[in-house]
Amino acid sequence: MEPRPRSFYILAAFFGLFLLFLYGPTITIGILSFQGPSGGLTFPMRGTSLHWFYDLFEQQAVGDIWGSFRRSFALGLMVMVTTVVVSVMGGLAFRKRFRGSGILFYLIITSLVIPSILISLGVGLIFSQSGMEVHWSTSGFGSQLTWTLPFGLLIMFAVFNRFDKSYEEAARDLGATPWQTLRHVVLPIIAPSLIGVALFGFTLSYDEFARTLLTAGSYNTLPLEIYGMTTNVTTPVLYALGTLTTLFSLLIIGVFLGFAWWSAKRKARAGSDAGKGMV
Template sequence: METRPRSFYVLAFIFALFLVFLYGPTLTIAILSFQGPGGGLTFPMRGVSLHWFRDLFEQQAVGDIWGSFGRSLVLGLMVMVTTVVVSVMGGLAFRKRFAGSGVIFYLIIISLVIPSILISLGVGLIFSRAGLNVHWATSGFGSQLTWTLPFGLLIMFAVFNRFDKSYEEAARDQGASSWQTIRHVVLPIIAPMLIGVALFGFTLSYDEFARTLLTAGSYNTLPLEIFGMTTNVTTPVIFALGTLTTGFSLVIIAAFLVAVLIMNRRRARLGSDAGEGMV
């Protein structure tokens, strides 16, 4: 039996430390959220119960939790849809070189390296100076798109870079129009990648704090509400809220992954049926 070199165990130990560093804080919060009614914000735990989860659903003076959750959900869906649509359009546009394409590409990427708080400040100032209402659904929506769109566009650039144009040529040979080719050929092929872009758009928006800080107006999104609670809430109810929001994020990610799996299996089955039909 081949023995592993000592370096393997050293690297395995480093990787284990990395996992502890990555997931330790989340697990700690999840554990502390299950404390009893007399629990505090630190260890040791004082009993085990669901008291603080029940407390979340009762009327209490800890902020507008469910209102902020609803705003984050709606904002995340708005950003998700916009990111998918614009990313696909941008990916299609950049399939051919045009004047200024390089400049536009780098302008898109620059927003990723500008500090988020500066973008939040800039968007907020533009809206206030223009006499527009600073609101989570307008200025907040715009500032978050500067975060999600570059990721979506980069994914679509990579997708269309590897896209086999022979599928489109075959569709046009059969008399399909440009729109029919995109709708019935291109979009079904890249559908799993579109789900990935949608997942990026929603999760990045749902968790975004810095770019929303100065653009949300009078109504907080969930990350802003949680941040506000850290200054005046001294019970594990804030841990229960963090555990629920993390669980919600994981459910959303799982739903997207299941959708991708179903699409891939359906595509494989259709390909298999087509192959058998040709035989």
């Protein structure tokens, strides 16, 4: 291999600084969440303790953290499943290049670029003016879909742009029905990327703030609860909560990435017997 140019080392240093910039603050509040009971929001550490984590488990000290966590988790799962199903169907539909698909495509782009607060405001107004009650599982759920679906569909477009149609033709030539082709050929091939869509669906929903602001109703989701805390909580309990939810997010991301890695491996093993010979 040829030696690395000097620019490599400069760029590598820049990359390292960028990672520090990305992760440094999060790591800092991770450390500060172990502040002693008399510690404040910044360094120095006044002893180390789990005081602020214990605080989180006391109902009175902070709001309804655990209730909002449960709601956010349930909502994340709902949004995840819906995003995967709707994106796959949408992605398959767009392959047909049907009449009117252009308009639908521009709607997807609009959904992606529209300021989140407009969705919040519009959905909130519709519900209040028609006498319906806003609730995280109805209006909140739909509002979040307008954010997760464009990502799911963009991934599906990218997947199908690279999809080799000859697999489907081969299945058809062997007498497979359209449903069999989809079930036994197309879906197994795109399965690893569906994990990606699911990851986007869950995490974007779990962290969404602006689109649920006016659409979650009287029961807050976790980001709304955390935001409420920023205005009246001035102790490291905020950091403890931040650290816990970040760890939870990292756990979820790890599970998804591990699953994606495993399924790509499995696909590589099952998908091809090239070079194995006839012996």
